[in-house]
Amino acid sequence: MIKFLSNWVQQIALAVIIVSIFELILPNGNLKKYIKIILGIYVIFCLISPFVDSQALYKLQNVDLSEYVENETQALNSTVNQESMDLRLSQLYIEELEKDIKKRVEENEYKMVKCNIDANLKTSSNNPGIHKIDLTISKNNINVSDVEINIKKTDEKKQEDVDVENLKKSIASNYEISKDIINIKIK
Numbered sequence: 001m002i003k004f005l006s007n008w009v010q011q012i013a014l015a016v017i018i019v020s021i022f023e024l025i026l027p028n029g030n031l032k033k034y035i036k037i038i039l040g041i042y043v044i045f046c047l048i049s050p051f052v053d054s055q056a057l058y059k060l061q062n063v064d065l066s067e068y069v070e071n072e073t074q075a076l077n078s079t080v081n082q083e084s085m086d087l088r089l090s091q092l093y094i095e096e097l098e099k100d101i102k103k104r105v106e107e108n109e110y111k112m113v114k115c116n117i118d119a120n121l122k123t124s125s126n127n128p129g130i131h132k133i134d135l136t137i138s139k140n141n142i143n144v145s146d147v148e149i150n151i152k153k154t155d156e157k158k159q160e161d162v163d164v165e166n167l168k169k170s171i172a173s174n175y176e177i178s179k180d181i182i183n184i185k186i187k
Helices: 002-025 030-051 054-061 065-107 144-148 153-175
Strands: 110-120 129-139 182-186
Touching (some): 002 030, 065 110, 065 129, 065 153, 129 153
Antiparallel strands (some): 110 129
């Protein structure tokens, strides 16, 4: 406690000496009264500083701006990295979705020519989920005898329609989506 008081008295004495020197050095004029006000505020600050929360002042005096900048930079980088990771995960999900659909198409003895998937995978957005799947498929193996016989064309068309419906149902049930958003064209 005595050390605290002696430091406080030394601080006040030093402040008064500094203020006195400044008053002697300053020329008379319009600025002298403004400078005296500032010096008076300095003396008052020296008087009350021990009673102000010393921890708060210590923290204010020892703010490490480089640490603050580093923390903010890391937060920004994590945001950027998270966005790029989310984008990459979306791409990977759509690629895996296409592979799975291709496998289902091949199970039905067709070949996938083209696949377009419209999906919004961000759960925080207004309308997440799969919005549309457009497929273009073709017969996996075409026999010459099938091409030559035109009489069975209507039967083949009916079979293709059944195959397309089965494929739509399979995809829709697997991904828990409506089969109405799945468009399949046969080439």
